Amino acid sequence: MLVEWLTSLVTPCDPAVRRLGYLRELIAIQARHRRCAPAWAAHIAACRHFIDQRAPGGDLAVVVGAGLCLDVPLDLLVARYRRVVRFDLCFLGRRVGVEQRVFDVTGGVQTWARDPQADPRAALTDPGWPADLPSPDLVLSANLLTQLHLFPEQWLRPHHPGVDLAEACTRLHLGWLARRPGVRLLIADREEQVIDAAGRLVYRMPTTAxxxxxxxESWTWDLAPRGEHDPDHALRRQVGAWDQNSFESFL
Ligand SMILES: C[S@@+](CC[C@H](N)C(=O)[O-])C[C@H]1O[C@@H](n2cnc3c(N)ncnc32)[C@H](O)[C@@H]1O
Known part of the structure; x- marks a missing residue:
């Protein structure tokens, strides 16, 4: 806990991003990965394999919601693309050969933080593309899509009980991804599952994916083995991976 608190203290982060809890969560993911690495290994390998098969190389690769890039083979991208850029709201450290920039794919974080009383949906805005970046050859969204609404909803709930931004965030992000040129890859969890001590599936919740x-492709992610989240239950996710030809028909 002390290490996590100190990390939060010394990591540069926009105040709005910090207020909504994104930095705290990034630090928590790092700690969870340390504890759950063996359980996460198959999911991480499946993500990396999917990307390896579909990232042919070129000038610019962009990873959105990059986080810690646990699920992204950054070395492979650096070897195949002349420029690799991570987009996220905050970062923990830097990677050699990888640029990073603060980029909000919902366009709403600053407005939600500043004015939580306002209509939450009105803040959702297509963020477009940074004017100083050329067109990408690859845009990769890895395990971001179904997370987009969580922190905004938590922050806005005192002012808007029952606020639900999940589908609006999903449509906005997929539309944004669809409008990019080049190869687009999407990895997202399709269902959350709770497993009891006897290995029985006791609860399932579909996500917007x-x-x-x-x-x-699809696979299972053992997100929280028993004891991590709850002494009697494990959490699992069913994950899917799409390319532009397989997700654009949704729009
Ligand atoms: C579950 S993590 C993704 C995991 C990541 N690919 C990894 O391996 O660490 C979700 C990431 O999306 C980022 N994120 C959440 N909302 C975002 C937004 N509106 N714009 C950009 N990034 C966002 C979070 O900061 C976090 O790093």
Whole structure:
């Protein structure tokens, strides 16, 4: 806990991003990965394999919602693309050969932080493309899509009980991805599952990625083995991976 608190203290981060909890969560993901690395290994390998098969190389690769890039083979991208840029709201450290820039794919974080009383949906804005970046050859959205609404909703709930931004965020992000040129890859969890001590599936909750056409590939992510989140239950996710030809029919 002390290490996490100190990391938060010394990491540069926009105040709005910090206020909504994104930095705290990034630090928590790092700690969870340390504890759950063996359980996450197959998911991380599947993500990296999917990207390896579909990232042919070129001038510019962009990873959105890059986070810690656990699920992204950054070395491979650096070897195949002349420029690799990570987009996220905050970062923990730097990677050699990889640029990073603060980029909000919902366009709403600053407005939500500043004016939580305002209509939450009105803040959602297509963020477009940075004027100083050329067109990308690859845009990769890895395990971001179904997370977009979570922190804004938590922040806005005191002012808007029942606020639900999940589908609006999903449509906005997929539309943004669809309008980019080049190869677009999307990895997202389609269902969350709770497993009891006997290995029985006791609860399942589809995510907005369930609205998408069937993925090119799918696999299971053992997100929280028993004891991590709850002493009696494990959490699992069913993950899908799409390319532009398999998700654009949704729009
Ligand atoms: C679950 S993590 C993705 C995992 C990541 N690919 C990894 O391996 O660490 C989701 C990431 O999306 C970022 N994120 C959430 N909302 C975002 C937004 N509106 N714009 C850009 N990034 C966002 C978070 O900061 C976080 O790093």
């Amino acid at each position: 369930r609205l998408l056409p069937p993925p090119r």
